[in-house]
Amino acid sequence: xxxxxxxxxxxxxLALFVAAPLAILGAIxxxxxxxxxxxxxxxxxxxxxxxxxxxxxxxxxxxxxxPLYAEAALRALRVAAVTGALCLAIAYPMALCIxxxxxxxxxxxxxxxxxxxxxxxxxRMSAWIGLLRDEGWINGxxxxxxxxxxxxxxxYSEAALMxxxxxxxxxxxxxxxxATLSRLDPALxxxxxxxxxxxxxxxxxxxxxxxxxGAAAGFLLAFIPAAGEFVIPELxxxxxxxxxxxxxxxxxxxxxxxxxAAALALAxxxxxxxxxxxFQRLEVRR
Amino acid sequence: xxxxxFLALLGGSGSGKSTLLxxxxxxxxxxxxxxxxxGADLAPLPPHRRPVGMVFQGYALFPHLTVFDNVAYxxxxxxxxxxxxxxxxxxALALVGLERLDRRRxxxxxxxxxxxxxxxxxxxxRPRVMLLDEPLxxxxxxxxxxxxxxxxxxxxxxxxxxxxxxxxxxxALALADRVAVLDQGRLAQLGTPVALYERPxxxxxxxxxxxxxxxxxxxxxxxxxxAAAGCTLRPAETPPEGPVATALRPERIRxxxxxAAAPAENGxxxxxxxxxxxxxSWLLVVRAGGGQALRVVLPAGAAPPAAQTPVALAWDAAxxxxxxx
Numbered sequence: 001x002x003x004x005x006x007x008x009x010x011x012x013x014l015a016l017f018v019a020a021p022l023a024i025l026g027a028i029x030x031x032x033x034x035x036x037x038x039x040x041x042x043x044x045x046x047x048x049x050x051x052x053x054x055x056x057x058x059x060x061x062x063x064x065x066x067p068l069y070a071e072a073a074l075r076a077l078r079v080a081a082v083t084g085a086l087c088l089a090i091a092y093p094m095a096l097c098i099x100x101x102x103x104x105x106x107x108x109x110x111x112x113x114x115x116x117x118x119x120x121x122x123x124r125m126s127a128w129i130g131l132l133r134d135e136g137w138i139n140g141x142x143x144x145x146x147x148x149x150x151x152x153x154x155x156y157s158e159a160a161l162m163x164x165x166x167x168x169x170x171x172x173x174x175x176x177x178x179a180t181l182s183r184l185d186p187a188l189x190x191x192x193x194x195x196x197x198x199x200x201x202x203x204x205x206x207x208x209x210x211x212x213x214g215a216a217a218g219f220l221l222a223f224i225p226a227a228g229e230f231v232i233p234e235l236x237x238x239x240x241x242x243x244x245x246x247x248x249x250x251x252x253x254x255x256x257x258x259x260x261a262a263a264l265a266l267a268x269x270x271x272x273x274x275x276x277x278x279f280q281r282l283e284v285r286r
Numbered sequence: 287x288x289x290x291x292f293l294a295l296l297g298g299s300g301s302g303k304s305t306l307l308x309x310x311x312x313x314x315x316x317x318x319x320x321x322x323x324x325g326a327d328l329a330p331l332p333p334h335r336r337p338v339g340m341v342f343q344g345y346a347l348f349p350h351l352t353v354f355d356n357v358a359y360x361x362x363x364x365x366x367x368x369x370x371x372x373x374x375x376x377x378a379l380a381l382v383g384l385e386r387l388d389r390r391r392x393x394x395x396x397x398x399x400x401x402x403x404x405x406x407x408x409x410x411x412r413p414r415v416m417l418l419d420e421p422l423x424x425x426x427x428x429x430x431x432x433x434x435x436x437x438x439x440x441x442x443x444x445x446x447x448x449x450x451x452x453x454x455x456x457x458a459l460a461l462a463d464r465v466a467v468l469d470q471g472r473l474a475q476l477g478t479p480v481a482l483y484e485r486p487x488x489x490x491x492x493x494x495x496x497x498x499x500x501x502x503x504x505x506x507x508x509x510x511x512x513a514a515a516g517c518t519l520r521p522a523e524t525p526p527e528g529p530v531a532t533a534l535r536p537e538r539i540r541x542x543x544x545x546a547a548a549p550a551e552n553g554x555x556x557x558x559x560x561x562x563x564x565x566x567s568w569l570l571v572v573r574a575g576g577g578q579a580l581r582v583v584l585p586a587g588a589a590p591p592a593a594q595t596p597v598a599l600a601w602d603a604a605x606x607x608x609x610x611x
Contacts, residue, residue, distance in 0.1 A: 187346035190313055193333040194340040195360035196411065202334075205359070209350050 028262035030055040040258045059259040063267055069247065073271065076227050076244035083165040084223035087173035090166065091218055092211075095177035099184075106182075113174050116167070125164055125235045132160055132236070161237035165226050172225075173218035180214025181207070216279050224272050244268055289414075292441050292448045294458035297468035298494070303451045304343075306468070307417045310449065311340050323415065334363075339408030339446075343419040345400050347392040353379070353403050354388040360411040378406040381440065398429050405437070409444060416441075418450040422457060434461050455495050459483065467491045487610050492533035499534045499580045500609070509551065516576030517554035521606040531609045536583040538605035541570075541591060542598040553600035556580070561593045572597060 031040040032055065043055025063069045098109045116124060131137050134151040142148045154160060184207060192202035230245035237243070244264065252261035287293055295303040308314040310321055312333035321328040328336055339360075348356050357378055361371045379385045382402035392400055401421060408416060421437065422430045438461050441448045452458050458465045459479040467474045467482065467490070475487040486492035489500050503512035505525040510532060511518055519532055542548065548555045559579065560571035568590045570582040582599065584590050591597045 185344070185346060187342045187344065188348060190311075190333070191340070191342055191346040191348070191407075192359070193313075194311055194336075194338070195407065196334050196363035197359075198334055201363065206348060 025262045025265055028258050029059055029266055030057070031259050032056050032058075033257050033259050038258065039256045056259075059257075059263040062260055063263055068242070069244075069264065069267075072242045072244045072247045073268070075241060076229075076268075077271070079161065079165065079233075079241075079243060080223045080227035080229075082162060083169060083226040084173070084219040086162065086166045087170050087222040088177075088215060088219050091170060091173035091177055092215065095174050095181050095214075095218075096207075098174075098178050099181035110175075110178070113171050116171065121168065122231070124167065125232060128160065128164055128167070128236055129155060132163075155236065156238050158238055158241070161233055161241070164232040164236040165229065168229075168232060169222035169226055172221035176217035176221060177211065177214045180211050180217075184210055213283060216282065220275060220279055223275065227272055228268055287447060287449070289447055290445045292438060292450070292461060292463045294462035294465045295449065295451045295468060296453070296455060296458040296465050296494070298453060300470070301468040302471035303453075303468050304419055305471075307340075307419055307449065307451050310336075310415065311338055311417055312336050337413055338415045338417055339411060339413035341401075341404045341408055341416070341418040341421050343421075344424060345392075345404035347400055347403055347407070349392050351391075352388065353384065353390050353392070353395070356392070356403055357388075357407045357410055360407065364411060374410055378410040381409075381443070382406050382436075397425050398433055401425060401433060402436075405440065409440070409446065412444075413446060416446050416448045418448060420451055420453070422452070422454070430457070431460075437461065459495070467494060469494075485607055486533050489531055489533075489609055492607070492609060496535060497581060498607075499536060499539075500531055501534055501578070502529070502531045504528065505530045512576070514576045514578040515554055515574040515580065516578075517548075517574065518551045519606050520551045520603050521608055522603040523608065525608045533607045533609055534580075534601060534605060536569075536581040537567075539580070539582045539599050539601050541582065541584060541588075542600055544591070546598055548598035549600050552603055552606065553598065555596065555598050558591050558593050558595055558597050561590055570597075572599060 027043055028040055030043040032043075033039060034041045041054065043053065045052045045054045094113070098106055098113070101109055129136070132154040133139075134153075134155070136155070138154060139148070139151040143151065188206050188210070189199075189202045192206045193199070197205060228245050228248075229243070230249050233241060233243045233246055234249075248261055248264045248268070251257045251264060295306060297303040305314055309316055310328070312328065312331060316329065323337065348359065351359065354375055357375045358371050361374060366374070375388070376385060379388055382405065384399060384402055384406075387395065387399065392403070395403065401424070405418075405421070418437075422434055425433055434457060437448075437450075450458075450462065459482075462479060464477060465479055465482050466476045469488070469490045475482060475491045477485075482491065483495055486495060486498065492498040492500055501510075501512045501515050501517075501519060503510040503514075503519065505527055508524045509518050509520045510525055510530060512532075521532065525532075542553075554574050556572040556574040558570055559573050560569075562569045563586075565586065567586055568584040568588065570584065570590060572580045572582055574580055580599070
């Protein structure tokens, strides 16, 4: 009784905001596109009280048949993997420094990591446009100093895309790493030193392996949102790079093919659930 | 410190005993002074190049490595050959009876087993000095005594010099060849357990080891007039003239039969204020005529006087130890 009461709110939450939207998404993905509002026909029709199947697997089949979608998905996964790896590479030393800092300084350092969240996400991305565009600050300074004659094509490039991605998702990688590293007993590295390990060796054989769960969590927390990211590629990325998020957006808003967009969303979800399951198995094994 | 010696650093919290150990290990740097090993200064050596082994408080076993890999860690850093590592780790684990648990992880071991893994992990490299930071503190009382004796047997067997930090005076007295009592970062006294117990040099040592009664008074002509306790002390050796403090062990005080008068010297009359049974002994708190409370310990077999009864106490001259400070 008491158990049921405690479990009810989270279950209700999951039903309302996870299970129900997923079911709706699945229904849309199986439906026939139609002209009208909403722009699809329900996969089940009602004939005198009896349900009749009128859905189609055409949208799901289109995902496989048209190489555009697989390419966009692969490109998105590649961009997300690079984002995750870059975030991890930058976040690890940051988290290590914060974890090793004097305890009274840690809250301030963590606050600095979280500071970007105090500004709107779109504002931060727009700021990059202001810095990187042809008449922007960076090109202005470079030309003013006579280092370059013509403006460098900084904006709408792969580099600008990665810059925006890493800037946005870096804090997500820092926090789980910090949580793991700050929980490690400092006596462990001292024990390694007392057993003859140089500092670099002590880090490599003790701290690094013990921080792997935090590193995996940090990578995934950057990788997963980056894989479906739409706004950053749109604002900063090269126009020819069709990432899965942009394709999804185009199918939904421009082509108004809701069933195809829903099928894409489900496919993306399935691809992203895979690394999460992998990570959880890793956690259970430890 | 002599080779193969077992030295205990004894002190309360904040006495600097752990800091001293960390100085020898190289985790702290001395502001002044030197750490000498066979006449050579250890100061320029970083921790990983010092020929010392350390057992940490809480053991600091590597949680991601098996017992075997924990013990092999130091040998691998020294670049030992694979076969030699396997042989020496097996030897070390056999020494503490853990040879069948070598595939386990630290969290699958009991507290006593972890302590032994931490011990042989440091010992397997054959360090010249072993540093042990409260090696028994994390064990429960029953296990502590047995593990302590095992520790000393292993120390004798390996011949390494052991430096053990502890706050437990019974542990220090029972295990060590010599005990160094630290008081607020200073060495209060260094000596064998018996010497320390029988002839404490300072009030702190007398109070810390076995909670001796400290009687203060003024010495003149070989006797000490102690106003607070309302008695006259005559120590075996002549005390220096002027104000002195003396230590009197609770178990060296005799309770005289009812009706007997206290002797004029080395005795007093008082009232029992507290009586507590401690299993192997009785603890009495006696308020002396001058107002000072004295602790008296009687063997459990004796019939102790009841609380709130008058009592006469006496002791031998040899039991009165004149303190230096």
